[in-house]
Amino acid sequence: MNSVDRMSNVAPPPTATVVVVGAGYAGLSTALALHDEGVDVLVLEGSDRVGGRVLSERVDGDLVVDHGGQWVGPTQTRLLAAAERFDCTTFPTYNTGDHLELWSDGVTRPFHGAGPDGAPGVDAYVAAAEVIDEWAATIDLNDPTAHPRLVEWDSETVQSYLDRTVSDEDARLRLALAVQGVWTVEPRDISLFHLMFYVASAGGFDQLMETEGCAQERRFTGGAQAVALAIAEHLGDRVVLETPVWHVETLDDGRVRVDTERGQVLADRVVVATSPGAAVRIRFSPPLPQARNRWMERTPMGDVAKIHTVYDTPFWRADGYSGEATAYGDHSVGVVFDNSPDDGSVGVLVSFVYADRQHRWSALAPEQRRADVLATLTALFGERAGNPLQYLEKTWPDDPWARGGYAANPAPGVWTEHGATGWRTACGPVHWAGTETSSVWNGYIDGAIGSGHRAAAEVTAALRS
């Protein structure tokens, strides 16, 4: 991390063959792929750190908590390869014992899999998920807008689809929490087609929801930002921090001038790899094509906060609980996971607050927010959960660079109207990376890395032609 720190007060050089805007996983992976090919690349990052929506904090001693993206699953091969290259080790997410569900009737029930056996709505929830899986599997990930039911699915919200097709009200509650947990929005906010695409992109509904063999299977020993920090260190002074880009101008000679708050950089190609919430605020001259503008404008960021509570020991394990839990009803917290270090030397729970609940919760005073989270943890895991040694919040919509999280989600109509042309098509010498442009594991760290590889390949081909 030292070399990254050193860079932060250095103005960018006046030229580079390729400028990458944004030092999240997408931008860093773009730059690494180009650097590996010997291309002169420069990464400009607005904030004072790399990692984007992945942010690991060393709390004290050896304890690292992940405020952003944190897991890696077995099919996330691009993230696993990057971790291996830079010697970043992983360990299994703690997954022993019963999960707990705090249902809207106030009753807590143990469960494994989709929900407690025989609990309200579980069977109808599983049936609805199977239908989604079946449909999602028919989408061509490299050409999603070619799907024959694109317009039909993209013309309604997930909420109206659930209202229409799932008669069991309890199952609809379960599906709503699944949507909140995976997309960090309410079912009313997103296109049914996007939900289908996203499920397909992950390889199925269970891949998104489950731990063993799925997206939540493993964690990073040094935090999920470790790989990003290692890539940045490898790139050295080709990563410049605290350099917000506010204007990208394509010149008459085909080159691109990137205007930053700390000077201009002239490049042959630019890859914009910021979060969509930041990209939409960059000015482009000449203006971007309408399709790309509308794609960005109508694909808003999701809303999530992560709260870590630290205890002297993962006491719930001794009680036979995994630490994974879900809460329905009036609770702000929707989902909880055991986020303790591999050796279990201290106990850590991570609580997720999503969408409508995040809006309400964030409007509370700090002490009320804390009390609210601890009340849910106490209801789930007993009195000890209410007395953490440390309490840490990260509210992603307040992050000035990410502007939300986990990902951005197209509203109804966006895939239909602008998917074929606005999703990730280069605009002259301006290319697009970012997890939202990925066919595989869209919305995940792995998708961000994949998008960087695609963008780098586009740029390399363009530079050779």
Next chain:
Amino acid sequence: MNSVDRMSNVAPPPTATVVVVGAGYAGLSTALALHDEGVDVLVLEGSDRVGGRVLSERVDGDLVVDHGGQWVGPTQTRLLAAAERFDCTTFPTYNTGDHLELWSDGVTRPFHGAGPDGAPGVDAYVAAAEVIDEWAATIDLNDPTAHPRLVEWDSETVQSYLDRTVSDEDARLRLALAVQGVWTVEPRDISLFHLMFYVASAGGFDQLMETEGCAQERRFTGGAQAVALAIAEHLGDRVVLETPVWHVETLDDGRVRVDTERGQVLADRVVVATSPGAAVRIRFSPPLPQARNRWMERTPMGDVAKIHTVYDTPFWRADGYSGEATAYGDHSVGVVFDNSPDDGSVGVLVSFVYADRQHRWSALAPEQRRADVLATLTALFGERAGNPLQYLEKTWPDDPWARGGYAANPAPGVWTEHGATGWRTACGPVHWAGTETSSVWNGYIDGAIGSGHRAAAEVTAALRS
């Protein structure tokens, strides 16, 4: 217009009591109301003209065409009052003779009112509009999110509502054109609640659709921009053009620093009155509250192009036609009006291209776009319509300041989640104007003026407190 021209090369003064960002009707009306009260106000406009989404062009001689908002109806009292104050005269929209409908079967039928008697889907269309009217009338315009069916209506798109409630496919086609014509989007793009609110805001469905006694009743002799130009002339050097605002910072002492491309202005209060598509790109320090950010981010601009064709005479009138027409099927043009000057000294038709059709049409080469429009006009009004003396296009999504038109439309979920707090609530010393913030005639020039009056009243109250 001379004094406005003179201003364009003058840098803004270093201070003003109130800075208004944007010199469309909202910003000019804010400034005029404050100026009338003796408040020191300064309007900063990014482009080289005033009027915003209202733009009148003197084509040659006395002929003026309106590329943007153009009509005024009898209940648009704030626009009428402004016109009267500045001696801008109006005249009735030509409305004699038969309207024409080119249906998807290729047959052209004359009509008055909602559609040709006995034509496919007309009765079911009228019935559906009556239901919308009945429901819309239950919305409290000053507190729309208090409506008991807010969440229900805001959870689905207009398309899924139509699919669910209107079984007649032809009626759905008619309703789709109504949505395209009024909101410049496809029914899949907007929240059903927003449609209801907007109908209520206009005073009913017919107010939006019809000419006599309704929104399209009259036009401005000097073009609809004339009132804006007169207000700007009245304000004199308090309107500064070609001064884009890129950063608004609230200082520790409560004042606001407005950073422009031509220097800084210090003010007690700021009113942001740009189009939402421009406002979302202004940087605010400290960051705006999440509700306001999300409201702007999830309320994208609509998509419309207006094409004027000029003929030596309004020849359709002699054939017994009003010049008003609608086109279904493969035509790019959706709606046509007679836009001739009051004396009929030349003939002018204005053709509207909306939403999906605008996306396709704008992707064509210029000569194809022209041929496409003229083919529809020929099908409607005969060979003479295919040989205009002049052909003029304005594509609002390409306008770098408006970034679309007519208005911005909240996606599903936006009213529910952020309506109460993000719609128009001032953020400290930063206030919001713009037609999208209006309770009455939201989306229209009249709503823009009303929003300016509200914002000015907010600012005046704040300055006095």
